[in-house]
Amino acid sequence: MTRRPGLSARLKLTLSYAGFLLVAGAVLLAVVWMYLLRYAPGVITTPEGTLARSVRLRFAPAVALALAFLLLFGLFGGWILAGRMLAPLTRIADAARMTANGSLSHRIRLQGRRDEFRELADVFDTMLDQLESHVSEQQRFAANASHELRTPLAISQTLLDVARSDPARDQGELIERLHTVNTRAIDLTEALLLLSRSNRRTFTREPVDLSLIAEEATETLLPLAEKRQITLSVTGEKAQTVGSAALLLRMVTNLVQNAIVHNLPTGGTVTVHTQTHHDASVLQVENTGQPIPTALLPTLTEPFQRGTQRTRTDEHAGVGLGLAIVNTIVQVHDGTLDLSPRPAGGLLVTIRLPVAPHGPSPNGIG
Ligand SMILES: Nc1ncnc2c1ncn2[C@@H]1O[C@H](COP(=O)(O)OP(=O)(O)OP(=O)(O)O)[C@@H](O)[C@H]1O
Ligand SMILES: [Mg+2]
Structure with a gap:
């Protein structure tokens, strides 16, 4: 984008400063002039009897000189002051230019006291x-x-x-x-x-009962659980929230599928529990399995992160996107996701979503 060059901010500030000084000086001198007009006579007679030009008459050239000095002083001082004031802005502009050219590693790191410029630089x-x-x-x-x-x-x-x-x-x-x-x-x-x-927040939001979603997800995955001799159970109460039923179903399905495939080889258990706290609808998926190192937990929600079982060769050798998808869905629903290892092995996943707003909803609940 090109713009016609105008006066620089430094020049504008200098002119304003000098202008202000000039006006203030002129007002002051005008007051003195009025005073002289009123109290000092135009001509005075000296004791020797000669006429002398009064102070009034000698005032005009002095005024002109003072104003000229004020103008020069204002321009010079203004130029120096404006330069000092605007120096941080130059640094910020330089940084912005480098960013625009593709360098993201540069930082302004403005020193000094907190003022508007420092705040701008810190935000940047x-x-x-x-x-x-x-x-x-x-x-x-x-x-x-x-x-x-x-x-x-x-x-x-x-x-x-x-x-x-x-x-x-x-x-x-x-x-x-x-x-x-x-x-x-x-x-x-x-x-x-x-x-x-x-990742886009463009889905339509509708009242959703997490307990119904949990039942639907477990029903679909029941054959997989049976094949691995895993006991799958759903407990708890209604847990109303607002969001996309399709995305929330995908979220619960991913969690239950994880709980089944990352379980003990046989004879494990998976429990899905829903409940309503006063400010949140809570869904918990808990499963038995191998102990999980705590240090590993924060990485599991990152895309393509698989846990320790890299050698699984069965048909559910995943790519490591399941929990990343869950995390994204939770975020776009303004909820929280918490993973905690069970002491005896396995994982407890807790999801908290905002409760449905009160008042009548399309299907009479919430
Ligand atoms: N319920 C769970 N119990 C034990 N470990 C789990 C559980 N859920 C996830 N994990 C660990 O977290 C890792 C990442 O899970 P995620 O669902 O993102 O990927 P995945 O299951 O390996 O593959 P995908 O889901 O893409 O098919 C898993 O590889 C596993 O090690
Ligand atoms: Mg998975």
């Missing part, structure tokens, strides 16, 4: 901190996503190469393996799409 630095971490997070995400998407493609390529070099091989097995790999790639792409879609 904080904004740069956030921007830099956001950009590096995005870069990490893109790199991880590309890596994960390349894996199934590379496996397919290898399978096809083998088939081409050995046409006598069993085609049925090849098709089966290609199918599995392809399904994995589709799941991954869908998870990525879901993650980016749930």
Whole structure:
């Protein structure tokens, strides 16, 4: 964007300062002039009898001289003062220019007492901190996503190469393996799409009962739990909130699926519990399993973070997006997500969502 060059702020401040000084000086001199007009005679007679020009007459050139001095002094002083005042602004502008050119690592770090400029510089630095971490997070995400998407493609390529070099091989097995790999790639792409879609806050909000959502999710996952001989139970009461039923269902499904697949090999338990506190609707998913190191917990909600069981080879070898999706859904619903390891092993996940606002709702609850 180009703008026509105008007077610089420094020049404007200088002119204002000098102008103000000149006006103030002129007013002062005018008052003195009025005083002289009133009390000093135009001519006076000296004791020797000669006429002398009075103070009144000698005043005019002195006024002109004083005003000229004030003008020069105002311009000079104003220029120096404005320069000092505006120096922090120059630093802030330099930093903004560097940011615009793509350097996010530069900081202003303005020293000195807290004033408006210091506040602006500090806010700018904080904004740069956030921007830099956001950009590096995005870069990490893109790199991880590309890596994960390349894996199934590379496996397919290898399978096809083998088939081409050995046409006598069993085609049925090849098709089966290609199918599995392809399904994995589709799941991954869908998870990525879901993650980016749930990040937008554009969904329509409706009253949702978490206990119904919990029942729906567990019903779908019951076959998986039975296959792994895991006891799955839903307890608790109605827990009303407001949000997207589809996203909240995905959230609970991801949690229950995690609770099943990251459980003991057989004979584990999973409990889904819903309840209403005075200010929040609470959903808890608790499962038995291996002990989880506390240091690992904060990383689990990051995209592509898988826990310790990297060697799982079953059909639920995940990509590590499940909890990242849960986290995003919780955030866009203004809720909180808390992971805590159970002393005997396994995990307790607690989600708190705002309770539905009071008053009649479309389906009579809330
Ligand atoms: N309920 C749980 N019990 C024990 N560990 C869990 C539980 N939920 C998640 N984890 C650990 O957190 C990691 C990340 O979970 P997340 O759901 O994000 O990924 P994933 O289950 O490995 O893959 P995906 O969900 O994308 O298929 C898991 O690999 C697992 O180690
Ligand atoms: Mg998962």
